[in-house]
Amino acid sequence: MAGKPKLEDVARFAGVSPTTVSRVLNNRGAISDKTRRRVNDAIAQLNYHPNEIARSLFVSKTHFIGLVFPTTGHPFYGELIFQIENILSEKNYKVLICNTMDQAEKEKKYLDMLLANQVDGMIVGAHNIGIETYQRAHLPIVAIDRKVSDTIAVVSSDNYGGGRLATEDLLNQGLTKIIHINSVPCEEAPSSLQRRKGYEDVMKEHGLPFKTYELDYPFDREAKIQILSSIFAQNPAIDGMFISDDMTAAIALSMVRKMKRDIRIVGFDGTETVTTCVPELTTIVQPLRAMAQLAVDLLLKEINNEFDGIKKNYILPVTLRRGT
Amino acid sequence: MAGKPKLEDVARFAGVSPTTVSRVLNNRGAISDKTRRRVNDAIAQLNYHPNEIARSLFVSKTHFIGLVFPTTGHPFYGELIFQIENILSEKNYKVLICNTMDQAEKEKKYLDMLLANQVDGMIVGAHNIGIETYQRAHLPIVAIDRKVSDTIAVVSSDNYGGGRLATEDLLNQGLTKIIHINSVPCEEAPSSLQRRKGYEDVMKEHGLPFKTYELDYPFDREAKIQILSSIFAQNPAIDGMFISDDMTAAIALSMVRKMKRDIRIVGFDGTETVTTCVPELTTIVQPLRAMAQLAVDLLLKEINNEFDGIKKNYILPVTLRRGT
DNA sequence: ATGAAAGCGCTAACAG
DNA sequence: CTGTTAGCGCTTTCAT
Numbered sequence: 001m002a003g004k005p006k007l008e009d010v011a012r013f014a015g016v017s018p019t020t021v022s023r024v025l026n027n028r029g030a031i032s033d034k035t036r037r038r039v040n041d042a043i044a045q046l047n048y049h050p051n052e053i054a055r056s057l058f059v060s061k062t063h064f065i066g067l068v069f070p071t072t073g074h075p076f077y078g079e080l081i082f083q084i085e086n087i088l089s090e091k092n093y094k095v096l097i098c099n100t101m102d103q104a105e106k107e108k109k110y111l112d113m114l115l116a117n118q119v120d121g122m123i124v125g126a127h128n129i130g131i132e133t134y135q136r137a138h139l140p141i142v143a144i145d146r147k148v149s150d151t152i153a154v155v156s157s158d159n160y161g162g163g164r165l166a167t168e169d170l171l172n173q174g175l176t177k178i179i180h181i182n183s184v185p186c187e188e189a190p191s192s193l194q195r196r197k198g199y200e201d202v203m204k205e206h207g208l209p210f211k212t213y214e215l216d217y218p219f220d221r222e223a224k225i226q227i228l229s230s231i232f233a234q235n236p237a238i239d240g241m242f243i244s245d246d247m248t249a250a251i252a253l254s255m256v257r258k259m260k261r262d263i264r265i266v267g268f269d270g271t272e273t274v275t276t277c278v279p280e281l282t283t284i285v286q287p288l289r290a291m292a293q294l295a296v297d298l299l300l301k302e303i304n305n306e307f308d309g310i311k312k313n314y315i316l317p318v319t320l321r322r323g324t
Numbered sequence: 325m326a327g328k329p330k331l332e333d334v335a336r337f338a339g340v341s342p343t344t345v346s347r348v349l350n351n352r353g354a355i356s357d358k359t360r361r362r363v364n365d366a367i368a369q370l371n372y373h374p375n376e377i378a379r380s381l382f383v384s385k386t387h388f389i390g391l392v393f394p395t396t397g398h399p400f401y402g403e404l405i406f407q408i409e410n411i412l413s414e415k416n417y418k419v420l421i422c423n424t425m426d427q428a429e430k431e432k433k434y435l436d437m438l439l440a441n442q443v444d445g446m447i448v449g450a451h452n453i454g455i456e457t458y459q460r461a462h463l464p465i466v467a468i469d470r471k472v473s474d475t476i477a478v479v480s481s482d483n484y485g486g487g488r489l490a491t492e493d494l495l496n497q498g499l500t501k502i503i504h505i506n507s508v509p510c511e512e513a514p515s516s517l518q519r520r521k522g523y524e525d526v527m528k529e530h531g532l533p534f535k536t537y538e539l540d541y542p543f544d545r546e547a548k549i550q551i552l553s554s555i556f557a558q559n560p561a562i563d564g565m566f567i568s569d570d571m572t573a574a575i576a577l578s579m580v581r582k583m584k585r586d587i588r589i590v591g592f593d594g595t596e597t598v599t600t601c602v603p604e605l606t607t608i609v610q611p612l613r614a615m616a617q618l619a620v621d622l623l624l625k626e627i628n629n630e631f632d633g634i635k636k637n638y639i640l641p642v643t644l645r646r647g648t
Numbered sequence: 649a650t651g652a653a654a655g656c657g658c659t660a661a662c663a664g
Numbered sequence: 665c666t667g668t669t670a671g672c673g674c675t676t677t678c679a680t
Binding site for chain 2: 656657658659660
Binding site for chain 2: 089
């Protein structure tokens with residue numbers, strides 16, 4: 001045998017037609033026990049493995065799902081992608097991964113790639129090109145943490161509630177001079193704006209002054225340290241900080257410890273990774289597992305045309321995890 | 325137009341043959357400028373996107389690479405996968421991701437899936453089924469951190485050297501009562517054994533007593549805390565620990581701080597994530613980026629039959645990063 | 649219960 | 665420079 005055996009080889013070996021082999025493979029139609037056995041024997045003998053690509057071409061369904069996220073290297077996305085892939089593989093879907101690195105150009109290239117490879121659907125957590133670009137694909141798509149759209153389901157956690165929860169927790173501890181650190185706002189991903197609004201609303205309701213800083217370069221540690229330093233210098237009297245992501249919060253916590261200042265910090269995300277590395281950090285926990293489950297459920301419903309098509313915006317509750 | 329336009333539709337629209345369209349698409353053969361323009365116009369008009377699946381079937385090459393790792397949710401693998409995917413996408417390869425969760429059964433299922441989907445090659449960092457199982461695939465494969473094999477290239481960092489480096493660093497600080505914490509040894513992934521040997525060799529060379537603990541459940545935080553507690557209780561006099569992974573080291577560091585004991589800790593991995601979250605942790609840094617680059621280079625060479633086929637075991641140098 | 653034939657969308661000889 | 669033809673490996677009518 002030169003190359004890999006194909007269905008035709010199995011058929012010849014078993015002395016039946018390709019059709020029959022296909023039927024055995026897919027459990028379709030009626031097959032006599034004897035034939036089935038003979039075919040299965042041949043499959044085993046030849047160590048035959050069906051070519052899913054050929055099958056995909058014929059049935060016009062690949063069972064591929066594209067996952068478009070900034071990077072698997074960030075714990076929030078890494079863990080979310082893990083959950084999503086896990087649930088999808090359970091349902092016999094396969095995952096093509098795309099790390100956009102927050103670059104619009106890469107995101108566009110990936111979108112084309114996924115379409116060219118006939119994915120059955122996509123879950124998009126990146127946010128550098130307009131969601132309209134995706135709509136043109138006329139494909140089942142679920143977005144995570146994106147601007148609400150008429151045609152695309154969006155799953156996110158309760159960012160506004162999380163912002164409130166974090167701020168209230170600091171207030172409950174008797175703190176009053178609380179600042180907020182956030183990323184630069186992004187039109188396509190309003191989640192950080194929601195967190196900010198939660199913080200500012202609570203501060204206003206309590207008649208307290210508030211101040212929000214917007215950090216750029218969300219993935220660069222050195223830059224964060226620089227900027228945090230100057231923020232600490234500018235705010236010698238603060239006693240609390242709500243920082244809208246755990247990685248930055250962890251850095252701030254470590255700086256506070258070194259400066260021996262008395263500042264309480266609440267972060268956001270609550271991934272296993274950061275909780276493990278920085279158990280003393282209080283944080284707002286996003287329900288990663290539930291978000292993944294919901295996103296997959298919605299996507300598969302769209303793919304199978306069972307989508308009721310009414311509700312398009314899903315907000316999942318967050319919880320506060322107190323640092324130890 | 326009912327479904328997606330296909331190459332034939334473009335041909336008809338442009339008034340040429342399918343072959344010509346294909347040639348324009350793939351820049352093959354000689355095409356008159358006029359024809360090319362007409363075809364490109366048709367492509368744009370119809371918003372045509374080539375079907376890569378059909379193409380793959382014909383050329384018997386998918387440009388798919390399977391990535392088999394325990395989980396994208398762990399920073400080491402999440403960051404490594406990010407690097408690998410990044411380099412591969414640059415070369416127009418696409419990545420199918422598999423989270424084996426340390427389960428042999430899942431790993432086997434994924435292997436079958438990848439073969440069925442005609443991947444051009446695989447990079448394997450999971451280690452629950454024998455590497456021989458992969459050899460049967462007769463496919464270009466590169467392994468990361470696995471038992472050396474005659475037929476499969478293995479990329480790893482200098483685990484033995486890292487173990488030595490970590491231990492020597494503790495000794496250089498005047499510490500002498502140093503224990504080592506490791507995972508349970510695994511036949512297929514000898515890297516932790518190497519780290520252990522590095523530690524034990526150095527201790528022996530200095531005539532010092534040594535003790536290695538083997539932790540199970542490498543990804544479960546609560547279990548780790550339990551076991552670490554009892555280790556701390558059993559060792560009231562230690563002044564140093566070499567812990568063979570950063571996540572566990574971070575937990576230990578946090579416990580040490582709470583107990584106010586004076587114990588220096590050196591971890592292993594040195595991911596961006598953990599370095600960001602726990603900058604005060606001293607650790608042995610694995611060259612993630614270089615490992616990814618080398619693994620991809622080797623894989624693509626095998627795929628393109630440029631593999632010289634001599635050296636099969638690649639060990640990359642580690643560095644020590646001092647905590648701040 | 650089984651087989652023959654057509655074709656999923658594309659590309660690569662081979663002609664012209 | 666362009667078109668005709670055959671076929672990648674599989675599944676599915678439509679016969680028998």
